[in-house]
Amino acid sequence: MMMKKKSKLFVNCEEAVKICDKSQYNEAGLWDKIRLKLHLILCGGCKKYSSSNSKLTSLCSKAKLNALTHQQKEAMKKVIESESAK
Numbered sequence: 450m451m452m453k454k455k456s457k458l459f460v461n462c463e464e465a466v467k468i469c470d471k472s473q474y475n476e477a478g479l480w481d482k483i484r485l486k487l488h489l490i491l492c493g494g495c496k497k498y499s500s501s502n503s504k505l506t507s508l509c510s511k512a513k514l515n516a517l518t519h520q521q522k523e524a525m526k527k528v529i530e531s532e533s534a535k
Contacts, residue, residue, distance in 0.1 A: 460484050465495045473506050 460468065465488040471477040472485060489496045517525070 458484060458487065460488050462488075462492060462495055465489070465492065466498060469495070469499045469502055473502055 465485055468477050468481045468485040472482060477485070485499075489499055
């Protein structure tokens with residue numbers, strides 16, 4: 450039984466999605482970005498995913514989202530518990 454040799458240039462869709470996600474957070478290296486670009490030329494589905502990913506990142510940046518602090522979460526939890534006990 451022969452094992453299929455893994456290509457260093459071409460990536461499958463699963464790897465492309467991982468690279469796309471890493472690229473979104475500036476964690477992908479140059480070689481990975483090149484491999485992703487090549488894959489996106491050949492794969493319409495991943496190209497659409499990459500485009501949607503970019504739009505989502507842009508929207509999140511523009512929205513200036515902020516998370517609640519631990520204290521704020523605990524305060525909300527207490528209010529919800531007291532209201533639901535009534």
